[in-house]
């Protein structure tokens with residue numbers, strides 16, 4: 245495109261000389277004055293022409309010239325024609341440049357034509373038009389042929405020729421300058437084209453630059469946007485940091501206050517530590533004194549412990565002596581309260597009183613009977629026992645009275661406690677008790693006490709093991725209440741006594757006891773297997789004897805002593821007579837009652853024989869003790885006699901309806917109570933024996 249344009253410009257130069265000429269005129273005006281070497285009178289061709297024309301313009305005389313056909317031509321006419329259309333060219337105001345090309349170009353061409361030799365026609369025409377020439381011609385034509393005139397004309401001719409020559413020379417110079425100017429213009433053109441190329445290149449470069457700058461701008465805008473985003477992020481971060489900073493400042497303030505508080509605490513603690521340190525030092529100072537005192541105390545403790553063991557042995561000895569002084573068989577009487585089902589009984593309560601309110605040893609029964617004659621007869625019967633418990637006596641109070649007896653088992657004594665009385669008098673309640681803690685009977689309380697005593701004696705070196713057995717004697721048959729068979733009577737059990745005085749029952753379960761809690765399940769198991777038959781006296785009366793045996797073995801790790809004791813808690817079957825039991829008409833009940841009475845009678849006989857043997861003193865060997873008369877007495881052979889302690893608790897009903905039975909029971913108990921069955925002997929071995 246550039247090349248094409250350039251070529252077009254070059255072509256324009258050739259095709260449009262006017263344009264080049266106009267440019268040249270601009271240059272010619274500049275070159276006119278220095279290039280033309282003229283005398284001061286003639287400044288320019290145009291001036292010369294105008295000077296030549298001036299006489300004709302100023303002259304009022306008409307000028308004529310000869311036309312080609314020889315006819316004179318009036319110049320006035322010609323001038324008039326010209327003046328009608330436009331002012332003469334020499335009267336037009338000069339233009340600053342060659343913009344009014346036609347007029348200026350015509351003037352120059354006319355001047356050029358006037359001085360150009362080759363163009364003779366134009367020269368002659370110029371000479372014809374010159375007023376001087378015309379005057380000269382006119383003068384010549386007028387025939388003024390004086391010699392002076394000829395000389396002057398010749399001179400003028402020479403001058404004119406010289407002037408023409410000068411003009412021609414100037415023209416040559418001008419043409420030369422014109423060519424040079426053209427060349428220079430061409431050079432300038434080329435320079436311009438090169439400059440245009442350069443400009444185009446510069447423009448392209450500029451556009452490239454602009455494009456690059458645009459790209460750069462876009463990149464920068466993108467960067468700016470990223471930077472703006474970053475700025476927002478930084479602002480957010482800054483905001484968060486400021487918030488954090490504020491929180492940290494708050495925390496710092498809090499920490500500072502906490503620090504101050506802690507510092508205060510620390511100071512206080514340090515003061516306390518110093519005080520404690522002083523106290524420790526003070527106490528350490530006393531430590532050696534205390535150490536000496538401690539050693540003395542330890543020695544004294546050893547001495548006291550040895551003394552305590554001796555004292556314990558003395559205590560036990562005295563305790564058992566007291567028990568022996570009380571007699572090896574004792575009888576307590578307990579009257580139960582009226583139970584809910586008895587309150588509406590017509591006969592009401594029996595007249596039972598307890599006159600001895602200090603020692604609680606006496607019970608008095610009163611009755612009033614009418615004789616056949618209609619007179620009433622009052623009967624007052626008084627009995628004395630080791631203890632008499634009124635109906636309101638609690639289970640705890642009852643056990644308090646027997647606890648020392650139970651305790652002696654851990655000293656190696658055999659102890660047997662019987663619950664005796666008619667059916668429904670409260671034997672089972674006394675022995676086993678109710679389900680609640682306050683109504684617990686003698687068996688659970690005795691077991692718990694023995695375990696507690698075992699724990700206490702451990703500090704004195706005693707270690708105890710315990711095992712339990714629960715048997716039933718029904719119709720003179722032994723049943724194992726802890727056995728596994730469904731039928732109680734399925735196994736035949738035999739009683740055996742070895743030479744060491746230990747009694748065993750074949751195939752009977754002996755349960756080791758590690759704690760009192762086991763006793764509850766043991767009693768429940770026995771209760772479920774116990775033989776119960778209904779009678780007229782008690783719907784669930786027990787028609788058998790139950791014997792709970794707790795065997796206690798002890799070993800003193802300090803002294804090497806051993807001991808073995810046995811606690812028998814016997815719930816006897818109802819002691820009522822045949823007539824009262826209503827069993828006379830029932831063969832089975834009759835057999836039960838006969839078996840019960842026989843065994844109870846055998847028990848009475850054994851106790852009586854033991855009393856007799858005791859009375860016999862050293863001759864007691866001759867007295868026969870009928871243990872074998874019943875399974876019960878044979879089972880308890882080693883627990884009834886001189887080496888054991890026996891307690892019989894007589895249970896009585898408070899109801900008047902049972903008055904007769906109560907009286908019989910009291911008489912039986914009194915007989916037992918009056919019996920002395922000798923001195924109890926503990927089964928004990930000395931240490932190292």
Ligand SMILES: Nc1ncnc2c1ncn2[C@@H]1O[C@H](COP(=O)(O)OP(=O)(O)OP(=O)(O)O)[C@@H](O)[C@H]1O
Nearest residue numbers: 580581667668669670671672673782784785786818
């Ligand atoms: N001290 C007492 N306090 C309150 N209730 C008692 C007391 N003694 C006995 N009883 C109640 O009297 C009723 C009969 O008592 P228990 O069954 O102990 O008589 P038992 O002599 O054992 O009769 P059995 O010879 O038929 O076994 C029971 O309901 C028992 O709860």
